[in-house]
Amino acid sequence: MIRFILRRLLGAVPLVLGIATLIFFILNLAPGDPTALYFGPNVPPEIIEQQRRNLGLDQPLHIQYLRWVSGFLTGNFGYSIAQGRPVAGILREALPATLLLTVTTLVLTFVIGVVLGVLQAIRQHSALDGTLSVVSLFFYSMPSFWLALMMMLIFSLKAHQWGWPVALPATGMVSAADYEFLSPLGKMGDRLAHLVLPVATLTLALAAGIGRYTRGQMLEVVRQDYIRTARAKGLPEGRVILRHALRNSLLPVITLLGLYLPFLFSGAVFVESIFAWPGMGRVIVDAILARDYPVILATGFIFASLTVIGNLVADVLYAWADPRIRYE
């Protein structure tokens, strides 16, 4: 197993470097350049040319590439063109906001998804199963930005206008003006209130998917012989389901965790934009729209690495959990 992991990691290095190189060259092929946005349409060309020289954009492409790679390998991600400050600083600020959102979402998604899947499996073909299937399909198919806007419309704007007892805040991580003046408990409550709508938007869609998957796995496992044996032994149904069937059907679901690793760091672009959540998703999109090369390259590299590691983690977890799987 160790040899397998090492081999995969060694293979990952050229893979990630190759992806980053591809991003670099494709970015430079796209029309538009970083100086254009900031300087607006009116600015004279000599100012733009000077700025390009200042940023090193007038160098031939391979020189720019080598400079980037060598800076990168020494841990220097360079300066953001848009924000005029180190890229590492931007990532360091945006990451905790994203992690708060995505970790909460993932935990809730797995819990809710698994519970739903189990319920549907043990009550297969009942009215509950049918209703949950329809509801799951609805939320799974819903585009996240539409769902986000609808949630905000109902639970924030209309709730405020119709005087509901709980009107959730529409945007941001904390209440703008009042946060500093709240007690510690109030602060926690404020953060929680701000977390509800974005997390709900993300969780509803993702949990629906996990629920369907779990349901399918459970149904398959429940038909296995060892479950029949467990029942025949006289074990209570609860133990049969929770201790035996669930653990085995969860194995593939748990390995999905590895594949969600990139999501943990990339955040959800639409939800972050709509709820004004200052996370990584917005950093990436703003960087792409502004052609902020250093930021795009740094984040592209990070996601490529995370995807590779995530896949590796998923494979390893699968092998660990299921003794029948062996890698040479």
Place this chain on the structure above:
Amino acid sequence: MATLNRPVRSVRTGLCAALLAVLACGGDTGGTGRTAVIGMRSDFGGFNPITNSDLYTGEIINYALFTPLVQYDSALNIVPNLARSWEEQGDTAIVFHLRPDVRWHDGRPVTADDVVFTFERAKLPETASLLQSAFLADVASAERIDSLTVRFRYMRPHAQALEDFWWAPAPRHLLDSIAPDALRNAAFNRQPVGSGPFRFVEWRANDRLVLARNPDYPADLGGPPPLERILFRIVPEASTLLTELLTGGVHADIPVLPAQVEQIRAQPGMQLFAYPGRTVYYLGWNHARAPFDDARVRRALAFAVNRQEIIEALLHGQGVPAEGPVPPWSPARPADIAPHAFAPDSTAALLEQAGWRDRNGDGLRENAAGQPLRFSLLSSDDALRRAVVEVLQSQLRRAGADVQIRVVEFQTMLAEHRNREFDAVFTNWILDNFRVSAAPFALFHSTEADRARSANRSSVRDPVLDTLIEQGGAATDLAEQRRIWRDFTLRLQQQQPVTFMFWLNELAAARGDLSGVGMDARGELRTLRQWMLDR
């Protein structure tokens, strides 16, 4: 069965308390402390007067964080600010006398050294400063006479010379150790030390900017502001920002979309600000490509455009037809020019004269060689522009022209426009200063037509326009300026080098409890130091 363990019980209690706290807080910012919350759609650039390139950041620099040399009054005349008086030495130089009581927020006084330093850095090519291109192009040198006196020499006499100084000095003692080409990335830009009525407190990127009142601001300049703090919140989605305004999450929403105006008016207690701004939209024709090298074709197509229809339907009335780059609120505007007419009959007549008629009955005009009147119209993917080009397509179709719309991402549009790779383009021009001759020169002067990537992207070469622009740039008397810009605008209407469409109103909204808010072409945040929250 065991009872719930202690940890679980305390979690439950904690959750209940949190829920109560949420319920108690409710949704609005009635709040504690006099903090006004302003919602904006995009983040700011660095707060450095020398390197700034963003419009709203520039407003915060000029009206909140720093003290510019001069300011504009409501008639767009220049009035003293950091400079308490000045003497013009003919039309070749000017001497400013600075106030002695303005200080940097770290306590040091603002002096002539700061002014000279800012000027010199802005003039250096390595700095790539927009101060140079927007304000200092005609100013040759700055000289420190004493700690509160500066003399500037001009390169040549020019109109509106005083307006070259609508910028704020940056602190020399904090910035002179930084290389000019590194000024843009200086850490100072994200933690500025200014000299204005508000001082910088905190800036979390893409999230919030916090400013606090400066208690030492001189009384002659208005004194310390009534608001204790201002908090800018960045909310990228327009509909979300409006929700925050309506639920009390922000006190002001800048800017607001034309389509949101009705919703704001329907809510009681809201203030709506709508005023003609600094953005003019136009249809650019590429004179290097047929058929736009023929003035008759350009004029004909201009007559085919019904601008009023577009303003009413797509801008919800929030715009005025534009005749040229001289704005409707400028003191030098030509007052008595009739708007360019919507006259489809003239379109038909002119196109016939130019040899374009429908020779095969397909509804499209062809020239003598049989080529149809077909061209592409470039636009970025902004919702408003997309809607306008679709309407333009149908209006021009009625005139017998086949317009193929090309909607591309903003950066791509900018690149193609700059590189002159387009037939026709629908885009805008934003005035970055109040010098009337700046936009006409950049857009239409023939010397700019040959420069790669200049602003004269339509490759306009008209000697009559050139002369008028040069005269307008040199005229120092207001009546003469008005006459020259009148002739200029008439020539534009007659030749249609580009077809001006409309000046888009700037729109913003604020809740009723925010008072002292005044917005006009000088900026949305102009009166920030007079804003007050009612209790």
